[in-house]
Amino acid sequence: MIDVRNVYKRYHGHHGSQGWVLEDINFSIPQGISVGMLGRNGAGKSTLLRLIGGMDTPDRGEIRHHCRVSWPIGLGGGFQGSMTGRQNVKFVARVHGGEHEIPRVTRFVEEFAEIGPAFDRPVRTYSSGMRSRLAFGLSLAFDFDVYLSDEATSVGDAAFKAKATQAFKDRVGKASIVMVSHSVGILRDLCQAGVWLDKGKATWYDDIEEAIDAYHASIDKPPSPKGQGSRQACENPARTNSANAASQEQRLMRSAKTLLRRHPYWVVALLFILGSTLYWAAIASDRYVSESHIVLDSPEVRLDSFNIASLMSGAAGAKDLLLLRDHLRSVDMLRKLDAALDLRNHYAQAHIDPLSRLSRADVPMEKFHRYYLKRVEVIFDEYASVLRIRAQAYDPETAQAIANLLLQEGERHMNDMGQRLAEEQVRFIEGQVAALEARLFEHRDNLLAFQNEHGMVSPTGTVQSRSEVIARLEGELAVLSARQSAMSNYQSERSAEMLRVGHEIRALEQQVERERARLANNNGALALNRLSAEFETLRMRAEFATELYATAIAALESTRVEAARKMKQVSVLQMPTLPEYSQQPRRLYNITLYALLALLAAVIAHLMAAIVRDHKD
Structure with missing residues (x-):
């Protein structure tokens, strides 16, 4: 940016000070804007250009540069006459670009000036045209942000003028140009804004055409009365x-x-906004939306007190609803809908706008499924545990038919899936019950055969009674032994009483031995303890088989109840609606959204361009 603030300039001659050449000049040249200066001869154009380039200083005011500004292109007053053109170019390149820029600058100037061998001869031998060519090429050899030109394109022959004009055109867009010229054609081609100078005053115009009109009005105005x-x-x-x-x-x-x-990006954004507005407002086809809200119900079973009243209605969990949602969005469901309602031909009708319709009826299933997911929404509301279905079609009846078929097929699919699982579980449990029943009967028959073989209902009870008899006999034996011991103190061993007691003791001892022998025989043939052990084993096996069988029967009943519970019923909170007007597309919303996105993209592009320009500065 270049700021010209309150600039005054006049020159002093032999006859004292002249009037103001420039008086109270104020304007700013924005970055990236090329400016053309127009005015009559002597209006101060060249003077203002020299002030901007720093070749002269204003008497009042200031000129601020916020970028790199060239010297006036074609200015050859700084050349040293005794040095060759090449030496002059190297000197300027060393001052402005450094040693590393000398080869590039020298090569560019030699090719651009087209003065041949004279490039290595002293500048004092050059004609004015050759000097101007050298100065012009040297000015363009450096990358300035703003180039200053004072009739620079008018030097040389026609070929060089065309070359100079093309060089300026190549700089437009990469840098700005401040140009003084009486050729309005070149100003129109290269400049966007203009400054008209008249009687020491400057007028800024944002459009070069307005500056040209003001200039033409000033030079064409006849000297007639006011x-x-x-x-x-x-x-x-x-x-x-x-x-x-x-x-x-x-x-x-x-x-x-x-x-x-x-700013091409703003133009692109504007065209995009206009195109999207035209499409959404006039071209986009109407779509009708049928909505339905559903939940899944299943019997809730209380097994602790199972009866008919324990089958109560209860809501299915989120897992079942998510499974139903996935099925409604699946390719299998799409195939059923297409077979029942011919959705391919419906969505591919010719009267639908090209951006909304299915490209053709025979598209691959993958593409058709992606299109289906755009037109049928199945949303799970986690808070309310409700499944919300929104089916879009290009007429109300088809939209409602899609929603109805989704409900019917969804309920049937969930019931089939639950019934298959329940049937498999019931078959498995029934097989286990049959096996346990056979096992129970086997152990029961073994127990009965054992009892019949040995003539005992309960060998364990017999062992217990024999043990009680032995204990009683041993008690009596102990009493008699004590009595015999007491009688031996006062009676003779051969007395009748002592003999009787002795015979009783020997009889009891023999009976105890016989009972013990029956309870536990060393050979094991008729031992009651072995019979009791075998009996207890058979009885425990029978009891265990009975318990397993009872558990299996309970599991079978529980599985049957679970199968009943897994039967799902779609409870409709809102039946599929028959739309009375189109809800899609949301035209105003889409127009606003696309406009905001386009403006946002343009702003980002503008900021990026500004960052690039600042980086170059």
């Missing part, structure tokens, strides 16, 4: 109005071209 122009304009108002309209149209076209050249 008001003559107004009278002439009133003599032919129709012609004046036509000329003004044509000029306004030209200015608008120039402004559009300038905007497109300086």
Whole structure:
């Protein structure tokens, strides 16, 4: 950016100070804007250009540079006459670019100036044209942000003029140009804004065409008395109005071209907004939406007190709803819908706009499924545990039919899936019950055969009774033994009483031995303890088989109840609606959204361009 603030300039001659060449000049040249300066001869154009380039200083005010500004292109006053053109170029390159820039700058100037062997001869031998060529090439050899040109494109022959003009055009877009020229054609091609100088005053115009019009008005104005122009304009108002309209149209076209050249991304964003507005407002086809809200119900079973009343209605969990949602969005469901409602042909109808319809009816299933997911939404509401279905179609009846078929097929699928699992579980449990029943009968028969073989209902009870008899006999034996011991103190061993007691003791001892022998025989043939052990083993096996069989019977009943519980029923909170008007597309919303996105993209592009320019600065 270049700021010109309150600039005054005048020159002093032999006859004292002259009037102000430039008086109270104020304007700012934005970054990236090329400016053309126009005015009569002696209006101060070259003076202002020299002030901007730093070749002269203002008497008042200031000029601030926020970028790199060249010297006036073509200015050859700084050349040293005794040095060759190559030596002069190397000297300037060393001052402005450093040693590493000398080869590049020298090569560029030699090729651009096209002065041949004279490039290695002293500059004092050059003609004015050759000197201008050398100065012009040297000015363009450096990458300035702003180039200053004072009739620089008018030097040389026609070929070099064309080359100089093309060089300026190549710089437009990469850098700015401040150009003084009486050729309005070159100003139109290279500049966007203009400054018109007249009688020491400067007027800034955002459009170069307005500056050219002001310049032409100043030079074409006849030296007639004040008001003559107004009278002439009133003599032919129709012609004046036509000329003004044509000029306004030209200015608008120039402004559009300038905007497109300086900010193409804003133009692209504007075209995108216009295109999206046209599409959403007038082209996009209407879509009708049928909505339905459902939950899954299943019997809730209380097994601790199972009866008919224990089958109560209860809501299915989130897992079942998520499984149902996945099935409704599956390819299998799409195939069923297409077979029942011919969805392919419905979505591919010719009257639907190209961006909304299915490209053709025979598209691959993968592409058709992606399109289906855009038109059918199945949303799970976690908070309410509700499944919300939104089916879109291009007529109300088809939208409602899609929603109805989704409900029917969804319920049937969930029941089939639960029934298959329940049947497999019941078959497995029934097989286990049959095996345990056979095992129970086997152990029961073994127990009965053992009892019949040995003639005992309960060998364990027999062993217990024998043990009680032995204990009683041993008690009696102990009493008699004590009595015999007491009688031996006062009676003779051969007395009748002592003999009787002795015989009783020997009889009891023999009976105890016989009972013990029956309870536990060393050979094991008729031992009651072995019979009791075998009996207890058979009895425990029978009891264990009975318990397993009872458990299996309970599991079988429980599985049957579980199978009943897994039967699902779709409870409809809202039946599929028959739309009365189209809800999609949301035209105003989409227009606003696309406009905001386009503006956001343009802002980002603008910021990136500004960052790049600042980085270059």
